Amino acid sequence: MNASRLLAQILKELLSLLRDPRARAILVLPPLLQLMIFSFAATLEVRNATIAVFNEDSGQPAETFVSAVTHAGFVGRVIPVFDQQHQDDVIERGEALLALHIPEEFSRLRLAGEAAPVQVILDGQQANTAQVALSYLQAIAMAQADAEEPIVLRHAFNPNLTYQWYVVPSLSGILSMFIALVVTALSIARERELGTFDQLLVSPTTPAEIILAKCLPAVLVGFVMGSIMISAALLLFRVPFTGSLLWLAGALGLFMVSVVGIGLMISAVSKTQQQAILGAFAIGVPMVLMSGFATPVENMPLILQWVSQAIPLTHFLVIVQGSFLKAIPESVVLSHLWPMAVTALVTLMGATLVVQRRLS
Amino acid sequence: MTAIVLENLSKTFGKTLALQDISGQIAAGRLTGLVGPDGAGKTTLIRMMAGLLGPDEGSLRVAGLDPVTQGSALAESVGYMPQRFGLYEDLTVLENLRLYAELRGLARADYRHTLDRLLEFTRLGPFTDRLAGRLSGGMKQKLGLACSLVTTPDVLLLDEPGVGVDPVSRQDLWRMVQALTGEGMAVIWATAYLEEAEQCEDVLLLNEGQLRFAGRPKELTSRLEGRCFSLCGSSDKRALLAQVLTAPGVRDGTIEGDRIRVVMDAGCPAPDIESVNAVIPVSPRFEDAFIDLLGGGPGGQSPLADQMPEVASMGDVVSCQNLTRRFGDFVAADSVIFRVRSGEILGLLGPNGAGKSTTFKMLCGLLKPSSGEAIVAGKDLSRFATDAKLRLGYMAQKFSLYGLLSVRQNLAFYAGVYGLRGREKKERIRQMVDGLQLDSLLDSAPDQLSLGFKQRLALACALMHRPPILFLDEPTSGVDPITRREFWTHINGLVAKGVTVLVTTHFMDEAEYCDRVALMHRGRIIALDSPDRLKARAGQGASMEQAFIHLIEAEPDE
Numbered sequence: 001m002n003a004s005r006l007l008a009q010i011l012k013e014l015l016s017l018l019r020d021p022r023a024r025a026i027l028v029l030p031p032l033l034q035l036m037i038f039s040f041a042a043t044l045e046v047r048n049a050t051i052a053v054f055n056e057d058s059g060q061p062a063e064t065f066v067s068a069v070t071h072a073g074f075v076g077r078v079i080p081v082f083d084q085q086h087q088d089d090v091i092e093r094g095e096a097l098l099a100l101h102i103p104e105e106f107s108r109l110r111l112a113g114e115a116a117p118v119q120v121i122l123d124g125q126q127a128n129t130a131q132v133a134l135s136y137l138q139a140i141a142m143a144q145a146d147a148e149e150p151i152v153l154r155h156a157f158n159p160n161l162t163y164q165w166y167v168v169p170s171l172s173g174i175l176s177m178f179i180a181l182v183v184t185a186l187s188i189a190r191e192r193e194l195g196t197f198d199q200l201l202v203s204p205t206t207p208a209e210i211i212l213a214k215c216l217p218a219v220l221v222g223f224v225m226g227s228i229m230i231s232a233a234l235l236l237f238r239v240p241f242t243g244s245l246l247w248l249a250g251a252l253g254l255f256m257v258s259v260v261g262i263g264l265m266i267s268a269v270s271k272t273q274q275q276a277i278l279g280a281f282a283i284g285v286p287m288v289l290m291s292g293f294a295t296p297v298e299n300m301p302l303i304l305q306w307v308s309q310a311i312p313l314t315h316f317l318v319i320v321q322g323s324f325l326k327a328i329p330e331s332v333v334l335s336h337l338w339p340m341a342v343t344a345l346v347t348l349m350g351a352t353l354v355v356q357r358r359l360s
Numbered sequence: 361m362t363a364i365v366l367e368n369l370s371k372t373f374g375k376t377l378a379l380q381d382i383s384g385q386i387a388a389g390r391l392t393g394l395v396g397p398d399g400a401g402k403t404t405l406i407r408m409m410a411g412l413l414g415p416d417e418g419s420l421r422v423a424g425l426d427p428v429t430q431g432s433a434l435a436e437s438v439g440y441m442p443q444r445f446g447l448y449e450d451l452t453v454l455e456n457l458r459l460y461a462e463l464r465g466l467a468r469a470d471y472r473h474t475l476d477r478l479l480e481f482t483r484l485g486p487f488t489d490r491l492a493g494r495l496s497g498g499m500k501q502k503l504g505l506a507c508s509l510v511t512t513p514d515v516l517l518l519d520e521p522g523v524g525v526d527p528v529s530r531q532d533l534w535r536m537v538q539a540l541t542g543e544g545m546a547v548i549w550a551t552a553y554l555e556e557a558e559q560c561e562d563v564l565l566l567n568e569g570q571l572r573f574a575g576r577p578k579e580l581t582s583r584l585e586g587r588c589f590s591l592c593g594s595s596d597k598r599a600l601l602a603q604v605l606t607a608p609g610v611r612d613g614t615i616e617g618d619r620i621r622v623v624m625d626a627g628c629p630a631p632d633i634e635s636v637n638a639v640i641p642v643s644p645r646f647e648d649a650f651i652d653l654l655g656g657g658p659g660g661q662s663p664l665a666d667q668m669p670e671v672a673s674m675g676d677v678v679s680c681q682n683l684t685r686r687f688g689d690f691v692a693a694d695s696v697i698f699r700v701r702s703g704e705i706l707g708l709l710g711p712n713g714a715g716k717s718t719t720f721k722m723l724c725g726l727l728k729p730s731s732g733e734a735i736v737a738g739k740d741l742s743r744f745a746t747d748a749k750l751r752l753g754y755m756a757q758k759f760s761l762y763g764l765l766s767v768r769q770n771l772a773f774y775a776g777v778y779g780l781r782g783r784e785k786k787e788r789i790r791q792m793v794d795g796l797q798l799d800s801l802l803d804s805a806p807d808q809l810s811l812g813f814k815q816r817l818a819l820a821c822a823l824m825h826r827p828p829i830l831f832l833d834e835p836t837s838g839v840d841p842i843t844r845r846e847f848w849t850h851i852n853g854l855v856a857k858g859v860t861v862l863v864t865t866h867f868m869d870e871a872e873y874c875d876r877v878a879l880m881h882r883g884r885i886i887a888l889d890s891p892d893r894l895k896a897r898a899g900q901g902a903s904m905e906q907a908f909i910h911l912i913e914a915e916p917d918e
Contacts, residue, residue: 002779004785005777008772009773009777011773012765012769012773015765019766195760198726200777201725202726203777204746204779
């Protein structure tokens with residue numbers, strides 16, 4: 001390692017990232033915009049749902065039940081239907097999320113104190129939303145049946161299940177991951193396209209220096225962007241923060257190093273910038289899907305669960321969500337830090353080896 | 361008959377004046393060269409003739425049609441082959457031809473007949489099943505030409521068909537084009553190679569958007585009759601050139617093998633220099649006339665080289681021993697053997713795909729040899745010897761500069777990456793800026809610079825650490841002849857200080873600057889000698905290009 005060689009390269013990387021005002025804007029603005037948009041758009045709460053009601057029973061209990069459902073908070077519009085065919089059509093055409101069918105004998109059974117089943121037809125194409133809506137319906141039915149609430153629910157850490165409390169901290173990890181991934185994936189590939197990479201390789205600089213120099217500015221940019229988004233979660237979205245900022249910052253730094261390592265691996269094997277960008281997304285999107293952001297890791301097949309342990313985002317999400325809502329203990333943070341460190345080490349050494357192999 | 365009429369054409373792109381008040385005529389049945397260095401406005405003019413670009417001012421008629429208003433009719437009477445012809449690399453030769461026949465609306469009954477004729481004409485018959493992407497540069501151009509000829513146009517526009525084509529294939533292209541003009545077609549051949557201009561029947565000479573000459577090439581060169589001489593000297597040719605260029609009345613001077621070619625001002629006698637043994641009058645060339653038209657060549661002093669310290673002689677600086685590189689079945693470089701002596705210029709010459717770049721990359725340590733050894737400055741570079749790398753400078757094709765950094769930042773980066781720091785770094789950068797007159801451009805981005813300045817900046821970056829060995833990979837591609845002379849003045853000055861230079865090129869006149877030339881063909885060196893002796897092999901008075909063709913054709917076929 002030679003300090004002046006390294007310094008020259010770090011400066012070069014920073015300048016190529018930040019010298020051009022337009023490049024700067026492209027780097028900084030879209031992720032912040034995405035944070036805003038996704039924070040409001042990415043919600044699993046069901047609101048303004050259209051439902052169809054097919055009531056064949058004119059009894060009082062049925063009327064009360066229908067009225068309770070149609071006035072529920074999640075219902076926007078009600079389509080009354082009067083025969084089976086119409087009910088099927090409404091679901092078929094996707095006009096309603098669900099259809100509620102109350103049979104003739106509902107009131108009779110209810111008054112007799114027996115179980116009174118109703119039929120609910122859900123649009124399975126919107127599996128998640130339909131499931132949520134069904135659970136709302138069940139709660140209403142339960143209340144109607146005068147049954148004593150069998151279970152009292154209390155959501156720990158996020159009592160009102162405020163969606164943004166979960167989404168915004170997670171997005172800070174996902175978005176800063178993509179910034180760092182794309183910035184680094186492009187870096188070697190761009191130099192290869194320009195021909196400056198050969199120029200670097202004939203100079204006395206070593207592959208380790210090249211990789212290190214490409215690493216630092218990207219980590220810096222990712223870290224700053226991640227910090228801005230975490231600050232936005234704190235100050236703008238007012239997500240309660242219960243952990244340690246210092247530990248979170250450390251975890252963000254390590255997370256960025258491991259992501260940059262993956263980005264550099266992609267870049268080192270790509271011949272063109274186009275390949276690098278496609279590679280970054282081919283790797284980035286599955287990393288998000290398998291990180292436990294959208295679906296719990298525990299639901300995946302065992303092999304994929306192992307794979308997800310190698311994904312830095314999986315661990316960072318645990319840390320960032322825990323730091324915000326759960327006062328995550330240091331020992332847990334540590335247990336999620338070392339897998340990131342291993343990934344960082346493996347990918348960075350891999351990238352160095354690929355560059356080295358071109359030389360020898 | 362007149363095929364094309366141009367009247368006061370002007371075109372600007374943003375602030376750059378691409379064409380300025382161009383008027384002229386292009387005759388049918390003749391080959392007209394559109395000649396000029398990169399950025400002269402050739403492509404702009406050709407695209408206007410093809411109806412792809414409207415003029416800002418002025419008007420033109422192509423085959424009796426106005427390209428702006430009669431675009432669709434024009435498409436039938438004009439064939440256009442852009443610089444990088446739109447061949448589909450994943451289709452075969454025949455599939456490409458069929459596709460263009462269909463796009464051009466050729467009647468289906470004529471397919472067989474037309475395609476057979478074109479395949480025979482281009483001699484691509486044996487390769488119909490080969491993917492276009494796997495053709496050589498020359499064959500691609502021939503296929504491109506065939507595709508633009510599926511219907512028989514009145515006017516054929518060829519934008520730099522000679523780029524990336526070796527002299528042998530280029531000869532083929534000329535032959536085909538001459539056959540076409542014989543049928544009454546007007547063919548426009550754009551080129552930056554001035555030696556190609558001489559083969560055209562008429563010439564439009566463009567420089568910086570202005571039409572500098574229109575007429576027969578002979579008309580232009582005849583103005584220089586009696587002003588061109590070849591000088592034989594006893595002293596070192598590079599020192600002699602520097603001396604000649606400072607002599608009074610000298611318009612232009614270049615090295616030609618062991619001799620100096622000199623163009624004098626009108627009415628001036630050949631320079632009287634002591635060490636010159638013989639002065640032989642020679643006939644002027646198109647390039648001489650071009651330089652004369654632009655006010656003469658640059659001087660012979662290199663302020664850059666003047667600042668360089670002397671390099672101690674080291675015997676053999678570069679040596680290749682059976683250097684071989686395979687890519688799968690393909691042998692890109694086959695048992696290459698040569699040595700380069702300290703303070704020598706060695707040129708690597710050869711058609712595309714001959715293995716020049718592969719050999720070069722192995723020497724620089726950018727590519728590991730499959731077998732054999734490359735020793736540079738006493739070290740095997742493929743083993744990653746950092747200290748040996750400090751002893752070589754490398755200037756890549758296309759001038760690899762960081763476009764996102766300013767000129768100053770580029771210089772500082774290369775100084776830093778070679779381990780310079782503090783006062784020494786500042787001092788060295790200042791020397792480069794002074795020596796290459798870069799001071800007015802320090803804050804601009806390299807992408808905004810002209811090709812000539814890019815080349816200077818790339819040279820400055822490659823020389824920042826004062827390497828005793830310099831590798832130049834096609835260093836003057838696309839730059840105009842005056843800039844090329846300036847560049848070689850610097851290189852000559854460096855060699856005079858003892859720097860060793862390895863250069864790849866496909867400019868034949870650039871080969872003349874070399875002390876020795878290694879001619880590569882299909883991965884092997886087929887000749888290695890001084891330029892004069894190589895020329896002598898092709899017969900008395902042969903040019904470098906003729907020598908090149910002669911030596912390659914003497915090789916047995918695959």
